[in-house]
Amino acid sequence: MIYLDNAATTPVSGSVLDAMKPYFSEKYGNPSSIYKVGQEARSALEHAREEAAKLLGASPKEIIFTSGATESNNLALKGVAFYWSQVLDVKPHIIVSSIEHHSVLDVAEYLEKNFGFEITKLPVSEEGIVDPKELEKSIRENTALVSIMYGNNEIGSIQPIGELSQIVRKANEGRENKITFHTDAVQAFQYLDTNVNDLDVGMLSLTGHKFYGPKGVGLLYVRDGVKFLPQTQGGSQERKRRAGTENVPYIVGMVEAMKNANKSGKEISVLRDYLVESITKEIPDVVLTGPKDNTKRLPHIAGFIFKKIEGESILINLDLLGIAASSGSACTSGSLASSHVLTAMGYDDLLAHGSIRFSLGKMNSRDDVDELMKHLPQIVEKLRGMSPIK
Amino acid sequence: MSDMYSKEVMDHFMNPRNVGEIKDASGVGEKGNPTCGDIMKMYIKVGKKDGKEIIEDIKFQTFGCGAAVATSSMITEMVKGKTLDEAEKITNEQVAKALGGLPPIKMHCSNLAANALHDAIENYRKK
Numbered sequence: 279m280i281y282l283d284n285a286a287t288t289p290v291s292g293s294v295l296d297a298m299k300p301y302f303s304e305k306y307g308n309p310s311s312i313y314k315v316g317q318e319a320r321s322a323l324e325h326a327r328e329e330a331a332k333l334l335g336a337s338p339k340e341i342i343f344t345s346g347a348t349e350s351n352n353l354a355l356k357g358v359a360f361y362w363s364q365v366l367d368v369k370p371h372i373i374v375s376s377i378e379h380h381s382v383l384d385v386a387e388y389l390e391k392n393f394g395f396e397i398t399k400l401p402v403s404e405e406g407i408v409d410p411k412e413l414e415k416s417i418r419e420n421t422a423l424v425s426i427m428y429g430n431n432e433i434g435s436i437q438p439i440g441e442l443s444q445i446v447r448k449a450n451e452g453r454e455n456k457i458t459f460h461t462d463a464v465q466a467f468q469y470l471d472t473n474v475n476d477l478d479v480g481m482l483s484l485t486g487h488k489f490y491g492p493k494g495v496g497l498l499y500v501r502d503g504v505k506f507l508p509q510t511q512g513g514s515q516e517r518k519r520r521a522g523t524e525n526v527p528y529i530v531g532m533v534e535a536m537k538n539a540n541k542s543g544k545e546i547s548v549l550r551d552y553l554v555e556s557i558t559k560e561i562p563d564v565v566l567t568g569p570k571d572n573t574k575r576l577p578h579i580a581g582f583i584f585k586k587i588e589g590e591s592i593l594i595n596l597d598l599l600g601i602a603a604s605s606g607s608a609c610t611s612g613s614l615a616s617s618h619v620l621t622a623m624g625y626d627d628l629l630a631h632g633s634i635r636f637s638l639g640k641m642n643s644r645d646d647v648d649e650l651m652k653h654l655p656q657i658v659e660k661l662r663g664m665s666p667i668k
Numbered sequence: 669m670s671d672m673y674s675k676e677v678m679d680h681f682m683n684p685r686n687v688g689e690i691k692d693a694s695g696v697g698e699k700g701n702p703t704c705g706d707i708m709k710m711y712i713k714v715g716k717k718d719g720k721e722i723i724e725d726i727k728f729q730t731f732g733c734g735a736a737v738a739t740s741s742m743i744t745e746m747v748k749g750k751t752l753d754e755a756e757k758i759t760n761e762q763v764a765k766a767l768g769g770l771p772p773i774k775m776h777c778s779n780l781a782a783n784a785l786h787d788a789i790e791n792y793r794k795k
Contacts, residue, residue: 588705590733594681597670616705628731631705664687664737666698666709666729 280465280601280646284488284639285431285465285579291490291532298492298535301527310515313331318579319526326533333536334482334499335473341514342498347464348485350383350498354460355425355522357506358481359395362422364507366455368452370422371396375437376622383618391399394418404624405569406435410442412668417449428466430476432635433568434579434620436466445476447465458504463657464488467536469543469577480504486528490640491535495528501627511665530564543577546638552649553636567620567633581635582621587661588631595657601650603636628667673734674768680738688727695792697721699784706732708740708784714792721752728784732756734749735778739763743781758782773795 301322307315309323324338331338344350357371359634362370372385376399382392389395398416400408408426417424429436439461446459463472468489474482481504485496502517513521534543549573557580558564567581584592589605597605616630636650670678688715708730715724720769726748728740743763747755760782762769770779 359705586731588732588736591681591737592671594734598682615701626709627702627705631702631731664684664729665731666707668729668748 280649281334281603281641282603282636282638282646282650284642285635285637286604287487288490288495288639289641290487290492290501291535291538292492293533294531296302296526303528304419305526305667308538309526310394310513317526322530323524323526327498327531329533330497330536333472335475336499337502340499340502340515342500342520343385343524344496344498344520346487347379347462347483347485347492348496350485350496351379351381351425351460351462351507352385353498354458354483354500355382355389355423355479356423356509357390357456358423358460358504360507360509361395362455363393363395363506364425365505368420368422369395370454371398371418371420372398372418373398373413373421373424373582376425377402377432377464378425378427378597379431379464379494382427384402384423387529388483390452400426402435402622405574406430406433406567406619406623407569407574408442410438410445413442414445414449417445417457421457422455423460424620425460425462425590428461428463428470428472429576429579430568430619431465431579432633433581433619433623434465434468434576435568436574436576437461439477439479447478458506465576465579468539469541469546471541474499474501484532486535487530489535489539490525491529491532491601495525495532497532515652546640547572549638549642549647550577550580553638553642553650556647557582557654560651563659565595565629567623567625573635576606579635582633582635582659583625583629585629586632586665587658592634592654592657596650598654599653602651603634605634670734672771673738674770676742676766676768677734677738677770679699679733680741680767681734683739684728684737686727686741686748689729690725690727690745691787695788695790695795697762697784697787697789697791699780699787700732704778705731706736706780708732708736709782710740710744710781710788712785712788712792719752723747723750723752723755726785728781731777734776735774736780738767739770739779739781742767742782743785747785756786756789758785 305318307319388395458480482499483515487493563585565583620630693711694714713725
């Protein structure tokens with residue numbers, strides 16, 4: 279198999295698996311138990327928390343372990359919004375970008391629909407980047423939260439988080455109830471600086487499985503002083519901010535994976551450039567989506583639109599050859615609408631349905647790209663031969 | 669991904685029958701919706717057999733997912749040589765059934781081949 283879908287998930291690396299193993303059947307205690315095997319688990323958990331905090335430039339108590347980025351994003355948005363509506367008694371306004379992952383976008387829409395909260399979706403440029411001026415214009419008196427992702431999962435565009443957070447910082451001057459800036463850093467963590475002080479964010483979401491850690495575990499960084507209402511009740515775990523027995527082996531695994539992330543996207547961006555060059559040179563009528571400037575693109579993601587054909591039909595052909603990639607289009611995501619990211623960038627539905635995302639990882643080499651290119655041009659040609667679109 | 673489709677769907681998707689256009693078609697039909705990401709075009713050549721109008725030849729062009737291509741291909745096989753009256757009675761559900769079923773999410777959006785065919789017959793009759 280040639281796996282070109284590393285933005286979807288990655289395999290658990292050997293060292294991560296080794297780090298996890300003792301906490302299944304050996305040091306299996308509940309971290310809340312006072313006896314030895316419980317305290318062994320507690321110590322592993324707190325050690326992991328310290329390590330994670332260090333890697334993010336945070337303090338340990340600012341780390342809440344969760345079941346993944348979807349939960350982290352839900353907690354960030356709902357937690358802050360409900361704090362405003364229930365404790366401050368102010369109807370909250372939430373600003374998100376129009377290209378957020380569904381675990382942010384759908385939560386914002388849910389809060390709007392069911393609770394009447396105010397939502398602003400910031401537009402993006404045709405390269406998929408939020409204009410800081412748009413954020414500045416959108417801030418209202420009752421703005422509670424701004425949530426803008428660090429790097430987009432579909433097209434790889436990097437958002438100017440540092441610049442955006444300064445707008446929020448400025449808007450907070452003299453405010454009694456401060457606006458919280460949250461970023462979903464799921465795709466960016468392993469390649470970009472995610473020091474929370476450099477970024478100047480109040481909340482940040484991560485998940486383990488995008489950087490060779492296990493699935494089903496993530497974290498939410500919450501800066502000391504940021505107020506939110508916990509969304510899970512039933513125990514005093516995570517300082518009463520997220521009830522439920524901590525998933526010790528997975529937390530240990532995720533933090534091991536965080537430590538292994540080398541933060542250098544250099545090697546992988548060279549491979550990505552080779553992929554982009556191969557596809558755009560050898561196949562006519564292809565559009566590389568996202569930023570033209572490579573410094574504004576995550577090193578591992580390259581999205582393409584193959585004009586006149588539909589994404590799923592390309593993916594099935596690749597799948598039959600043992601090549602795994604994904605599409606932002608309706609058929610694979612299980613919904614019927616075309617990619618909200620591409621339509622927000624101004625692509626029409628037909629073009630948006632022709633999108634394919636390749637995302638690279640440390641297992642990939644030039645040979646994988648060469649193997650892909652042995653087949654992709656013919657697949658595209660065959661499907662175009664069947665297309666009614668001229 | 670190919671696992672979500674039946675063997676018949678995969679066969680018709682990978683080896684579609686009757687792809688292309690008929691230059692001097694008797695009728696042309698088109699159905700689909702860019703929002704859903706499926707567009708089907710059907711070309712029919714109508715002839716006469718035993719005094720009845722039949723579909724002598726049929727070809728299709730489809731932009732869409734595996735199910736969209738397979739249903740288009742399947743219907744061309746089902747109606748070739750059939751009378752127009754018979755062809756008009758074919759439903760999307762029958763096409764899906766002939767393919768061994770479709771994933772539920774595809775039933776509404778990608779299962780439009782019968783509509784495209786009926787559109788082509790109507791186009792012919794209006795001429």
